[in-house]
Amino acid sequence: MESFVDQKDGIFKSVCSLDCPDQCGLLVHKKEGKIVKIQGDPDHPVTQGNICNKVRNMTERIYDPKRLRTPLKRTGPKGDGIFEPISWDEAIETIRSHWQSLIEQEGPESILPYSFYGNMGNLTAEGMDRRFFHRLGSSQLDRAICTPAGSVGYKYTMGGSIGTDPEDTTETKLFIFWGINAVSTNMHQITIAQKARKNGAKIVVIDVHKNQTGRMADWFIPIRPGTDSALALGMMHVLFEENLADEPFLKEFTVGHEELRRHVLQYDPATVEAITGVSRNDIIELARLYGRTSPSLIRIGNGLQHHDNGGMIVRTIACLPAITGQWTKKGGGAIKGNTAFLAYNTKALQRPDLLKGRTPRVINMNQLGKALLDTEPPIRSLFVYSSNPAVVAPEANKVRKGLEREDLFTVVHDLFLTETARYADIVLPASSAFENTDFYTSYWHHYAQIQQPVIEKYGESKSNTEVFRLLAEALGFDDEPLKDSDEEMIRQALDCPDNPWLDGIDYDSLTEKHFVKANRKTIFPDKLPTP
Helix, strand or coil: CCCCCCCCCCCEEECCCCCCCCCCEEEEEEEECEEEEEEECCCCCCCCCCCHHHCCCCHHHHHHCCCCCCCCCECCCCCCEEEEEECCHHHHHHHHHHHHHHHHCEEEEEEHEEECCCCCHHHHHHHHHHHHHHHHCCCCCECCCCHHHHHHHHHHHHEEEEEECCHHHHCCCCEECCCCCCHHHHHHHHHHHHHHCCCCCCCEEECCCCCCHHHHCCEEEECCCCCCHHHHHHHHHHHHCCCCCCCHHHHHCCCCCCHHHHHHHHHHHHHHHHHHHCCCHHHHHHHHHHHCCEEEEEEECCCCCCCCCCHHHHHHHHCCHCCCHHHCCCCEECEEEEHHCCCHHHHHHHHHHHHHHCCCCCEEHHHHHHHHHHHHCCCCCEEEEEHHHHHHHHHHHHHHHCCCCCEEEEEEEECCCCCCCHCCCEEEECCCCHHHHHHECCCCCCCCEEEEHHHCCCCCCCHHHHHHHHHHCCCCCCHHHHHHCCCHHHHHHHCCCCCCCCCCHHHHHHHHCCCCEECCCCCCCCCCCCC
């Protein structure tokens, strides 16, 4: 069968690669081998043809004249962005010789990868790169910049990233958007909520300022930053006091509800008003609305976790649907994230066994500036991909000061000469998602999707998987996992006996159907992986 790349004209199914819960199905229009338009795929069951402007205008980014076409070598001072083009052979050889010397003189832990989810493709973000750096024995990166606090908090209550199916929320009668500006960051959940509102659903928004989502709500509740757990405890106080708790559910499915009942006695509405700034009458009215409306859904956002008590805030809010027994109602419950339903075989994809018993040091990506300036023994080389730490990492002044070090050999693999790339010694041109093979798993809806290359590689650009195969070969690593093709890696990742929800999702079904839904029935009475 002729590949998408070989077909110069037509409309081809694709998927959005951006770090967004909605992970839209796309239709890519091609004319004479070039993408001329990107629109939403109306066949996608959740995103249904609606996409954001960022993606609608993605064609401009793919064909931007500033996009990198060849590898580059620095010829001016670090940070000035003065480079000259070189060949791939010279680029790979330069990296190999630097790293070979570092490994011999200071050990592989003198090298640090730095990446995140600039592209949400699983091969791109955590495939051959992880295999390569495991085999190298480099310092390992703790990719903790985004959601760990909230994810850990939610896991304490629910045992994992397990929530309501967004498709079921067409039935929901009360939506509480808590610490999430969903109009901008989860637009299809808003679309569903708006449709449900036409059938009588109410939308409540709790946030620290009246953003776009707050403005479209039926009821906006402003709250002091970092006090959300107190509001949740105040709601529990009212739910228990006014017999709005689902006692049979609590008895059958929860541990500790008696202790919680006693604990929240101290969080009466007057006390909670003093902490949160939410009036006692509003606290009582919100708790009654939540306790008496079914099905009800809480969409828990990432804004909540950006406080020193952020994990506990999310943990506490996640208890509310259990108190009201909403997990047994279609469209009821909560969504923080839903990655568990599409959890694939990360060991097969990342191959931590290639560490061969070594335990290299781990560096938290939030502390990159400190790591570049203070870590002993020092980091001597940095390989950056799918991220732009000069802009996104905390303590940016320290990060840039670290990147200025003359004794730091920096390689950046990207589509553009980013702020970080201006400090690099070698810059490698990256292919876009539309030029790669990859598979995608949403952390909100329940569909896995595949990306097959739609267009030729831009200039001499290469994917992450290609670059790390080249580096493995240059360093003489002959381990078979470092030679696997993209298709083989997808097949390995989707072979996951531990996740029954993944039944029916494999490379063949994805290439045939483009998107396939997790084999999920209901959360309860399934056994959750938590006491």
